[in-house]
Amino acid sequence: MKAMTIGDLLKNSYRFRPRNKRVKSNTVLLKSVEFRGKRQKGGPKEKAPTPGTYLEVKTEVSGETGLWFQTINLLEPQFSKTWDRDYLVPVELFGMDYYMKSFDEKSGIRVRCTCPDFRHRFAYSDKDVHSLVGRPIPYTPVGGGAPVNPDNIPGHCKHLHAALEFLAQDEIKVIEPRLLRLTPGMS
Numbered sequence: 001m002k003a004m005t006i007g008d009l010l011k012n013s014y015r016f017r018p019r020n021k022r023v024k025s026n027t028v029l030l031k032s033v034e035f036r037g038k039r040q041k042g043g044p045k046e047k048a049p050t051p052g053t054y055l056e057v058k059t060e061v062s063g064e065t066g067l068w069f070q071t072i073n074l075l076e077p078q079f080s081k082t083w084d085r086d087y088l089v090p091v092e093l094f095g096m097d098y099y100m101k102s103f104d105e106k107s108g109i110r111v112r113c114t115c116p117d118f119r120h121r122f123a124y125s126d127k128d129v130h131s132l133v134g135r136p137i138p139y140t141p142v143g144g145g146a147p148v149n150p151d152n153i154p155g156h157c158k159h160l161h162a163a164l165e166f167l168a169q170d171e172i173k174v175i176e177p178r179l180l181r182l183t184p185g186m187s
């Protein structure tokens with residue numbers, strides 16, 4: 001089951017939030033970031049990257065409504081023991097130092113945020129494309145308003161976007177910085 005790509009996630013979110021409905025990302029603030037190499041369940045237990053290894057990024061972002069926790073899984077990372085122009089990003093994995101290639105638009109991604117917007121609007125649609133971290137939390141719509149995501153478009157909330165923006169900074173380059181131009185409506 002292949003997850004959605006970063007490129008699709010970013011493009012979908014742009015479709016979901018058209019240009020005339022800009023999200024004010026200056027209202028959110030990244031508080032912490034943590035990286036960890038993880039193995040797929042049931043995968044080989046070597047202390048080195050193997051097929052199924054992924055990079056888990058955990059962030060905390062505060063917004064107008066509180067502090068929310070994000071998880072981003074970046075799938076099939078490419079590592080090298082030596083630095084070169086393609087393998088620029090230093091990362092520790094299973095206690096060893098590696099250099100990683102920046103993730104590009106074809107890289108698979110899974111996401112989760114604890115905020116209500118993500119939970120109500122995106123959790124189920126992201127699950128449908130194998131890009132939700134964990135399980136969706138069931139909810140009952142209240143008030144009989146219009147459905148928040150009637151076309152079931154997978155996407156990400158502004159907190160996840162702040163985390164992705166951080167990862168795509170020129171000095172960080174975990175994600176290729178040019179990719180954020182795929183969602184002009186969100187920055």
Ligand SMILES: [Zn+2]
Nearest residue numbers: 113115157159
């Ligand atoms: Zn969120």
